[in-house]
Amino acid sequence: MTSRTTRRWAIAGALAACLGLAAPLPAAAQQAGDTLSRIMREGVLKVGVRADYRPWGFRNPAGEFVGMEIEMAKDVAATLGVRPEFVPVVAANRMQFLAQGQIDLMIATMSDTAERRRVVGIVHPNYYSSGFNVLLPKQVTTTDWNALRGRQLCAIQGAWYNRPATERYGVEILAFTGIAEVETALRQRRCVGWLYDDNLIAVMLASGQWSDFHMPLPSQSDTPWGLAVRLDDLDKPWGRFMSGMVAHWHRSGKLLAWEKEAGIAESAFLRRMHEALKDHIQ
Amino acid sequence: MTRAPDGKAAGFALLLVVAGSAWAQAAAPAADGALTALIRWAPLIGQGFVLNVLISVIAMAVGTLLGLFLGLGQVAPSRWVARPAVAATQFFRNAPWLVLLFYCIFILPFRITLFGTTVDVPNWLRATAGLTLPVMANVSEIVRGAVQSVPSGQWEGAASLALSRRKTLWLVILPQCLKRMLPPWMNLYAILLMSTPLASIVGVEEALTMTRNALGAERRSELLIPFYGALLVAFFCACWPIALATRRLEAYAARERTG
Amino acid sequence: MDLIESLFRGLNESAGINLTILYDPFDRARFWAGFLMTVYLAATSVVASVMLGVLGAAAQKSPVAPLRWLTDGYVAFFRNTPPLVQMYFFFFGLGSITPTVPDDLGFPTPLIGNVAWAIVALALFAGAFNVEIFRSGIEAVPQGTAEAATALGLSRLQSYRLVVLPLAFRICLPALNNNLVNLVKTTTLAYAIGVPEMLYVSNQIWSDALNVPEMMTTLLILYIGLVTLLVWAMHRWERAMRLPGFGER
Numbered sequence: 001m002t003s004r005t006t007r008r009w010a011i012a013g014a015l016a017a018c019l020g021l022a023a024p025l026p027a028a029a030q031q032a033g034d035t036l037s038r039i040m041r042e043g044v045l046k047v048g049v050r051a052d053y054r055p056w057g058f059r060n061p062a063g064e065f066v067g068m069e070i071e072m073a074k075d076v077a078a079t080l081g082v083r084p085e086f087v088p089v090v091a092a093n094r095m096q097f098l099a100q101g102q103i104d105l106m107i108a109t110m111s112d113t114a115e116r117r118r119v120v121g122i123v124h125p126n127y128y129s130s131g132f133n134v135l136l137p138k139q140v141t142t143t144d145w146n147a148l149r150g151r152q153l154c155a156i157q158g159a160w161y162n163r164p165a166t167e168r169y170g171v172e173i174l175a176f177t178g179i180a181e182v183e184t185a186l187r188q189r190r191c192v193g194w195l196y197d198d199n200l201i202a203v204m205l206a207s208g209q210w211s212d213f214h215m216p217l218p219s220q221s222d223t224p225w226g227l228a229v230r231l232d233d234l235d236k237p238w239g240r241f242m243s244g245m246v247a248h249w250h251r252s253g254k255l256l257a258w259e260k261e262a263g264i265a266e267s268a269f270l271r272r273m274h275e276a277l278k279d280h281i282q
Numbered sequence: 283m284t285r286a287p288d289g290k291a292a293g294f295a296l297l298l299v300v301a302g303s304a305w306a307q308a309a310a311p312a313a314d315g316a317l318t319a320l321i322r323w324a325p326l327i328g329q330g331f332v333l334n335v336l337i338s339v340i341a342m343a344v345g346t347l348l349g350l351f352l353g354l355g356q357v358a359p360s361r362w363v364a365r366p367a368v369a370a371t372q373f374f375r376n377a378p379w380l381v382l383l384f385y386c387i388f389i390l391p392f393r394i395t396l397f398g399t400t401v402d403v404p405n406w407l408r409a410t411a412g413l414t415l416p417v418m419a420n421v422s423e424i425v426r427g428a429v430q431s432v433p434s435g436q437w438e439g440a441a442s443l444a445l446s447r448r449k450t451l452w453l454v455i456l457p458q459c460l461k462r463m464l465p466p467w468m469n470l471y472a473i474l475l476m477s478t479p480l481a482s483i484v485g486v487e488e489a490l491t492m493t494r495n496a497l498g499a500e501r502r503s504e505l506l507i508p509f510y511g512a513l514l515v516a517f518f519c520a521c522w523p524i525a526l527a528t529r530r531l532e533a534y535a536a537r538e539r540t541g
Numbered sequence: 542m543d544l545i546e547s548l549f550r551g552l553n554e555s556a557g558i559n560l561t562i563l564y565d566p567f568d569r570a571r572f573w574a575g576f577l578m579t580v581y582l583a584a585t586s587v588v589a590s591v592m593l594g595v596l597g598a599a600a601q602k603s604p605v606a607p608l609r610w611l612t613d614g615y616v617a618f619f620r621n622t623p624p625l626v627q628m629y630f631f632f633f634g635l636g637s638i639t640p641t642v643p644d645d646l647g648f649p650t651p652l653i654g655n656v657a658w659a660i661v662a663l664a665l666f667a668g669a670f671n672v673e674i675f676r677s678g679i680e681a682v683p684q685g686t687a688e689a690a691t692a693l694g695l696s697r698l699q700s701y702r703l704v705v706l707p708l709a710f711r712i713c714l715p716a717l718n719n720n721l722v723n724l725v726k727t728t729t730l731a732y733a734i735g736v737p738e739m740l741y742v743s744n745q746i747w748s749d750a751l752n753v754p755e756m757m758t759t760l761l762i763l764y765i766g767l768v769t770l771l772v773w774a775m776h777r778w779e780r781a782m783r784l785p786g787f788g789e790r
Contacts, residue, residue: 051487051495052498054498054499058498058499059499061323061326061496063329087405089485090485091748092747092748093387093388093484093485095751096388115750115751116751119751139646139648157735157744157745157748158745160748160749162745162749163567163745163749175745176733176734176735177483177494177733178494178498179498180497180498181494183501185633187503187637188503189649189650190636190651190654192646192648376726376765376769376772377726377765378727378740379726380732381740381757381760381764382761384757385757388753388754389754472621476621476622476623477623478623479623479625479626480730483732483733490623490629506633507630507635507637507638510626510633511630513626514618514622514623514626514630517622518621518622521620521621521622522617522621525620525621
């Protein structure tokens with residue numbers, strides 16, 4: 001944890017103490033020492049994943065976590081020879097969970113932005129990439145974002161693109177906590193379209209369940225995704241190890257395979273990374 | 283003074299939900315009926331409901347214990363005890379439960395090291411702490427109200443028996459308060475149980491979260507009314523008996539006072 | 542304004558206390574709008590729930606049996622189910638079968654928006670408690686008082702309007718006070734159905750600026766302030782309406 005975040009939590013903690021909440025500081029500071037060897041010693045890898053972000057991370061009816069990011073986490077655990085333990089996170093709490101040490105690794109559809117790099121250690125290379133776009137009914141055929149000015153779009157709470165879409169194109173955001181809620185609101189026509197990840201929109205359109213919808217606008221702000229470790233782990237064995245894992249996934253084509261398995265259309269980013277890193281000796 | 287509520291009311295309420303669900307079921311063109319889907323997901327949602335109950339029981343137990351002391355603090359003769367106790371009670375009674383919940387989830391540590399052993403504090407336990415705070419403040423008010431409602435003659439009588447203040451409180455006053463505190467205390471428990479779904483907003487996997495996950499996996503909007511309706515019925519079945527028992531007790535206490 | 546902006550921008554850079562709502566115009570605008578939305582939600586649902594409470598208490602005294610059952614059912618159901626789940630049930634469940642109107646693109650859009658549903662859900666929830674509060678207030682007025690009023694030549698309705706109700710209202714003010722405070726706190730639940738109230742905008746802000754502790758503290762202070770304001774107003778009102786010979790002091 002940086003001194004900056006530590007200080008902010010310290011201030012909040014002091015305030016909480018004044019309010020009568022007994023608030024010991026987040027215990028991350030006590031966890032100095034090497035995270036990688038602790039994980040090996042404890043035999044458990046705690047990974048923060050999404051439970052509501054099909055097809056990257058979600059639950060099946062048996063309650064098990066499944067999805068592309070779950071496969072990645074399982075592969076990390078298998079490489080280390082430890083047991084993976086999945087902790088469901090949402091956009092609004094995933095960085096706190098990591099910073100506080102509740103999880104040691106976060107693979108949770110997080111875009112890699114400058115603000116976030118100040119709070120958590122985002123591992124490079126990036127493992128995925130996406131921009132934002134709008135799922136619109138077929139009757140709406142505009143290809144110009146400015147045509148949406150003043151219109152209501154549904155979205156997920158905490159998504160990073162809610163603000164740029166509002167600022168740049170003047171759309172109005174109606175945001176919900178989960179995907180089920182957004183889908184319902186869209187079907188009930190509480191909004192014109194759904195401001196969302198362009199990859200996810202492609203997945204939905206390919207599924208055939210959204211045959212009355214399409215994606216006529218150009219995608220915006222293509223931003224890579226990063227998995228994350230705590231900031232002070234980034235240049236320690238744990239962060240370096242995860243860097244190696246991601247590079248290996250790109251090189252071996254595993255990410256492309258998992259993406260295909262999850263039913264997502266092949267993304268240009270993964271193809272490009274694979275081409276750049278693949279073995280030159282055939 | 284209290285009219286015993288008839289079972290008709292409960293029956294009517296249930297009927298409303300069942301009719302709504304049946305309507306949704308009939309309107310659903312899907313191959314797989316809403317009831318089948320509900321049965322398929324019931325174990326998982328039920329598991330979540332167990333967590334709701336667990337959270338409420340722990341928060342109630344701890345909150346009651348803390349609230350008892352805070353409430354006695356409110357009626358303490360020393361200003362230095364009473365004022366902070368009153369302030370704390372008012373603060374936690376007036377802050378929204380959801381905001382306190384967010385606060386505890388983000389601020390409490392996720393693991394504690396005690397005498398060299400490290401214990402993980404799961405998310406739901408921290409949410410429980412968040413719900414304990416308002417419970418504590420409400421119990422504190424219940425205790426204060428009950429202690430102050432005991433006729434002053436009791437205090438004087440105890441004093442004339444040369445009982446210390448502490449002995450008077452524990453041996454004379456509190457036993458008399460118990461009967462008076464029970465109905466509002468039970469009412470508070472019902473309110474607490476009904477507040478546990480708030481934990482879903484901070485990511486605890488209780489019944490509402492599970493319902494939302496199930497709906498997210500099914501992706502069928504015709505399931506919304508039956509699923510949320512069933513959850514309402516489940517909570518109703520848990521809270522209605524408590525409400526009934528509370529009323530009986532109140533009526534009994536009222537009869538005893540007047541008769 | 543510039544001074545405040547540079548002051549808090551500086552506070553962020555030097556002390557790491559990041560109150561974007563005080564220096565970032567975008568965040569300031571949406572937080573202010575969120576605050577106003579919370580006040581609006583609270584005010585409308587308070588008024589609506591009190592009206593519901595009065596109507597419900599009257600219906601419980603009605604000679605028409607089905608009306609009494611309906612009221613009892615309403616009270617029992619809304620008092621014994623979680624308000625958050627009610628909110629979901631209303632907005633997503635019932636919202637799917639309410640009438641629609643075509644918008645300018647020709648799409649049928651729901652007539653009742655999320656803000657309206659939030660007010661409906663909040664008012665129904667608090668209203669159920671108000672019915673009970675008013676009923677017990679009316680029952681607490683001694684039978685003899687009403688009889689005395691009738692003996693003075695007032696009709697049943699007159700004695701109700703002029704004697705029983707004013708007394709009952711004063712008796713139940715403390716309980717009503719409590720419930721309305723609760724209602725103001727419950728407005729935070731509108732967050733779940735996308736109503737841009739204070740908690741919702743704060744969540745959006747702390748997702749963007751990653752300043753959870755600061756926003757959380759701001760929220761707590763503002764809610765306590767709002768509730769304190771309501772309690773103060775209700776106490777003043779209570780004192781202004783106090784009758785000699787009733788209550789202590």
